[in-house]
Amino acid sequence: MKPLLxxxxxxxxxxxxxxxxxxxxxxxxxxxxxxxxxWIMQTVLLLxxxxxxxxFGWKTLGATVHIESLVHSGAFLLLSFGTAVxxxxxxxxxxxxFSIPHIDFLFPTPISxxxxxxxxxxxxxxxxxxxxxGAAIFIGAPVMQTLGGSLYPYGLVSIAxxxxxxxxVINVTHTLNIIFTFSFERxxxxxxxxxxxxxxxxxxxxVVGTWHFASTGSADFSLxxxxxxxxxxxxxxxxxxxxxxILSPVTxxxxxxxxxxxxxxxxxxAFVSFMALLSRKxxxxxxxxxxxxxxxxxxxxMRSGDATALRVQTLQEKGARRAKLLFFPQFGQGATAxxxxxxxxxxxMSWGQLLLIAFLPPALVIAIQRxxxxxxxxxxxxxxxxxxxxxxxxxxxxxxRAELKHANILKAMPISAWxxxxxxxxxxxxxxxxxxxxxxxxxxxxxPATRTSLLLACTIxxxxxxxxxxxxxxxxxxxxxxxxDQAQNVFCNLLGVSLVAVALVPTVVLGVILGIxxxxxxxxxxxxxxxxxxxxxxxxxxxxxxxFRRFDxxxx
Amino acid sequence: xxxxxxxxxxxxxxxxxxxxxxxxNDGEIVGLVGPNGAGKTTVLRCVTGIVQMTQGxxxxxxxxxxxxxxxxxxxxxxxxxxxxxxxxxxxxxxLRFIAMAYKTLxxxxxxxxxxxxxxxxxxxxxxxxxxxxKGMKQKLAIACAFVHDARAILLDEPLIGIDPKGAxxxxxxxxxxxxxxxxxLISTHMLDTAEHLCDRIIIIQKGTxxxxxxxxxxxxxxxxxxxxxxxxxxxxxxxxxxxxxxxSVS
Ligand SMILES: Nc1ncnc2c1ncn2[C@@H]1O[C@H](COP(=O)(O)OP(=O)(O)OP(=O)(O)O)[C@@H](O)[C@H]1O
Ligand SMILES: [Mg+2]
Numbered sequence: 001m002k003p004l005l006x007x008x009x010x011x012x013x014x015x016x017x018x019x020x021x022x023x024x025x026x027x028x029x030x031x032x033x034x035x036x037x038x039w040i041m042q043t044v045l046l047l048x049x050x051x052x053x054x055x056f057g058w059k060t061l062g063a064t065v066h067i068e069s070l071v072h073s074g075a076f077l078l079l080s081f082g083t084a085v086x087x088x089x090x091x092x093x094x095x096x097x098f099s100i101p102h103i104d105f106l107f108p109t110p111i112s113x114x115x116x117x118x119x120x121x122x123x124x125x126x127x128x129x130x131x132x133x134g135a136a137i138f139i140g141a142p143v144m145q146t147l148g149g150s151l152y153p154y155g156l157v158s159i160a161x162x163x164x165x166x167x168x169v170i171n172v173t174h175t176l177n178i179i180f181t182f183s184f185e186r187x188x189x190x191x192x193x194x195x196x197x198x199x200x201x202x203x204x205x206x207v208v209g210t211w212h213f214a215s216t217g218s219a220d221f222s223l224x225x226x227x228x229x230x231x232x233x234x235x236x237x238x239x240x241x242x243x244x245x246i247l248s249p250v251t252x253x254x255x256x257x258x259x260x261x262x263x264x265x266x267x268x269x270a271f272v273s274f275m276a277l278l279s280r281k282x283x284x285x286x287x288x289x290x291x292x293x294x295x296x297x298x299x300x301x302m303r304s305g306d307a308t309a310l311r312v313q314t315l316q317e318k319g320a321r322r323a324k325l326l327f328f329p330q331f332g333q334g335a336t337a338x339x340x341x342x343x344x345x346x347x348x349m350s351w352g353q354l355l356l357i358a359f360l361p362p363a364l365v366i367a368i369q370r371x372x373x374x375x376x377x378x379x380x381x382x383x384x385x386x387x388x389x390x391x392x393x394x395x396x397x398x399x400x401r402a403e404l405k406h407a408n409i410l411k412a413m414p415i416s417a418w419x420x421x422x423x424x425x426x427x428x429x430x431x432x433x434x435x436x437x438x439x440x441x442x443x444x445x446x447x448p449a450t451r452t453s454l455l456l457a458c459t460i461x462x463x464x465x466x467x468x469x470x471x472x473x474x475x476x477x478x479x480x481x482x483x484x485d486q487a488q489n490v491f492c493n494l495l496g497v498s499l500v501a502v503a504l505v506p507t508v509v510l511g512v513i514l515g516i517x518x519x520x521x522x523x524x525x526x527x528x529x530x531x532x533x534x535x536x537x538x539x540x541x542x543x544x545x546x547x548f549r550r551f552d553x554x555x556x
Numbered sequence: 557x558x559x560x561x562x563x564x565x566x567x568x569x570x571x572x573x574x575x576x577x578x579x580x581n582d583g584e585i586v587g588l589v590g591p592n593g594a595g596k597t598t599v600l601r602c603v604t605g606i607v608q609m610t611q612g613x614x615x616x617x618x619x620x621x622x623x624x625x626x627x628x629x630x631x632x633x634x635x636x637x638x639x640x641x642x643x644x645x646x647x648x649x650x651l652r653f654i655a656m657a658y659k660t661l662x663x664x665x666x667x668x669x670x671x672x673x674x675x676x677x678x679x680x681x682x683x684x685x686x687x688x689x690k691g692m693k694q695k696l697a698i699a700c701a702f703v704h705d706a707r708a709i710l711l712d713e714p715l716i717g718i719d720p721k722g723a724x725x726x727x728x729x730x731x732x733x734x735x736x737x738x739x740x741l742i743s744t745h746m747l748d749t750a751e752h753l754c755d756r757i758i759i760i761q762k763g764t765x766x767x768x769x770x771x772x773x774x775x776x777x778x779x780x781x782x783x784x785x786x787x788x789x790x791x792x793x794x795x796x797x798x799x800x801x802x803x804s805v806s
């Protein structure tokens with residue numbers, strides 16, 4: 001135990017020192033700390049000035065009881081589904097995750113496996129408790145404030161219940177994982193039985209809920225019925241206790257009794273499962289090897305802030321070996337081939353996003369159709385499209401920075417710097433155009449009221465606007481290419497957003513003057529908008545081309 | 557003395573090691589060579605108790621791994637393949653942590669000084685491991701293996717990425733261990749090093765031993781001349797067993 005404590009202690013002290021020493025890490029840390037502090041102070045002040053329940057109280061007790069039971073049902077379903085997913089995973093992939101240094105240097109030492117496990121579990125428990133407590137303060141306190149109550153003291157019951165439940169689930173998951181890694185064959189039937197039970201419980205509640213919704217159309221009562229279905233209530237009884245205890249502050253507000261017996265039961269479960277886990281004699285190191293390496297790679301990709309690396313990692317996870325579905329016919333030579341490659345990579349890396357771009361707009365249109373007055377929306381159409389252009393162009397920047405990782409290859413190609421940058425901008429613009437067209441197209445299809453020249457004009461205009469915006473975001477990407485450097489990331493994002501904002505100005509000014517003040521027709525307004533955006537876009541590309549010509553790819 | 561007897565290892569359903577037996581005597585250096593995925597790392601991991609063997613017996617100086625794992629681990633030192641040490645420790649602290657883990661803090665400071673000098677880490681002793689180069693991390697991992705007086709030293713690809721001086725020091729340390737009558741097991745792809753450093757060589761493929769012995773004995777089993785290098789022997793033997801397999805299948 002002593003060496004493990006030494007390890008934890010030194011690592012903690014050193015990382016604090018390391019943060020304090022480098023301004024690059026210190027500044028973001030201070031920001032986060034200041035933010036958290038401000039939030040907590042605000043919460044404390046809120047609590048101090050909180051009106052007594054008697055003063056305002058509940059408007060009508062009936063309605064709040066209804067909401068309370070709804071929240072209870074929602075929390076219960078969330079907890080049960082989450083638990084089911086957790087336990088399911090335990091059968092296939094390892095659940096105990098150690099760091100790679102642990103695997104390399106701690107596992108071979110004669111420190112007993114039980115101490116290592118104990119230390120790891122305690123560490124995890126503390127981490128989860130802090131998360132839960134943080135979440136309770138950040139979310140629970142304002143909610144309780146608006147309800148006219150206070151998080152203290154019964155919020156502590158909620159936290160205690162959630163922590164106990166989480167520990168219980170984690171311990172059970174680890175235990176199952178260990179047993180099934182080593183005695184896979186022996187307990188085959190048991191494994192299948194557990195899986196069937198879980199599926200049955202979840203399925204029963206889904207069926208009940210869906211059936212209820214189909215027959216009554218009332219979402220909240222369906223939710224409650226789904227949570228009340230007897231199978232799920234029995235299988236996930238601890239989740240039920242926990243979800244009712246989460247609401248303790250509200251329960252107290254409603255002057256009902258808090259079930260401390262259930263809290264006690266949850267802690268007993270947590271403790272018993274903890275002892276069961278610690279008493280396992282199997283080699284707990286083994287199941288953790290594979291998954292730990294995977295997690296470490298993921299973290300690495302995440303830390304480097306490289307979206308592409310992350311995606312590559314998940315593709316690897318899924319075992320994507322061949323390009324099969326992700327095929328894209330080749331075209332072009334020279335710069336055009338580069339365009340093809342960019343489109344292909346983008347398509348392979350983010351076809352999920354692309355599907356989203358294609359299907360989300362119609363879904364949104366259909367969903368909000370009943371809620372909004374279309375005539376009003378129509379007037380805002382230009383703003384919606386401007387906003388879309390803005391959003392879509394912001395997403396291009398990470399892609400360009402990922403591309404710059406291969407700058408030494410790009411620079412070695414017999415393609416002019418200007419052309420390379422142009423291709424980067426164009427491949428972003430093509431996807432932006434697709435997204436915008438999907439949105440406009442679905443409006444056209446599903447909402448007859450929007451079939452006007454305004455829609456056409458806005459679509460064309462926003463594609464050109466997108467071109468200008470993307471061209472603007474490429475400049476900071478070239479200036480600050482290193483995604484591993486937090487300071488560069490911050491500057492790059494800030495500069496990108498501000499440049500895009502600048503690029504938006506001419507369009508907005510022209511639109512307001514010509515379209516709103518002078519009341520020209522949409523088609524007339526869009527022509528100068530397109531022209532000015534094209535000029536802006538090419539100007540941006542010119543600047544980027546000049547930067548790229550002097551770009552030093554040996555940066556890393 | 558390290559004794560491995562009938563070692564079988566399944567990772568769930570994949571067979572990684574299929575019945576391997578060998579002995580590394582006191583004062584002997586044995587090389588474990590084989591193509592990628594042959595099971596070298598798995599053998600070393602079984603011996604160090606990082607993974608649980610499915611079948612077999614492993615003994616170090618007569619102590620059974622299954623019966624007294626901690627005692628066996630105390631007798632062993634292990635240098636992992638492409639090690640990644642704790643980044644948030646300093647070089648000195650890292651060595652100290654290892655010494656604590658093996659309960660050999662006794663003459664730690666002299667020992668650490670000597671090791672850091674040998675592997676050119678002394679100037680960096682108060683730097684975070686984070687700031688070390690890849691080769692320096694490898695050297696640190698090697699230094700960690702020599703912090704305690706292990707009876708058996710297992711090294712997984714120890715020579716990758718270290719400079720000639722580091723490699724020379726490592727070889728000296730290994731020869732020292734041999735002098736002290738320790739047992740050394742090295743898994744490696746660097747056949748010329750294996751040829752010069754090792755007393756005996758075990759060639760494994762697909763989890764089984766296909767040849768074992770001194771260089772001379774290997775020459776004989778491959779039916780090759782005395783002047784053939786280990787590389788030739790290795791290629792000939794591993795190809796040969798593939799051919800045998802192919803014919804036995806058809
Ligand atoms: N944690 C693991 N889970 C499942 N299979 C594994 C695991 N580790 C290794 N294997 C498999 O066991 C076999 C032997 O792997 P091992 O790492 O021992 O080979 P190796 O001889 O060290 O290869 P290399 O020369 O590439 O280091 C391989 O087929 C590998 O895929
Ligand atoms: Mg290996």
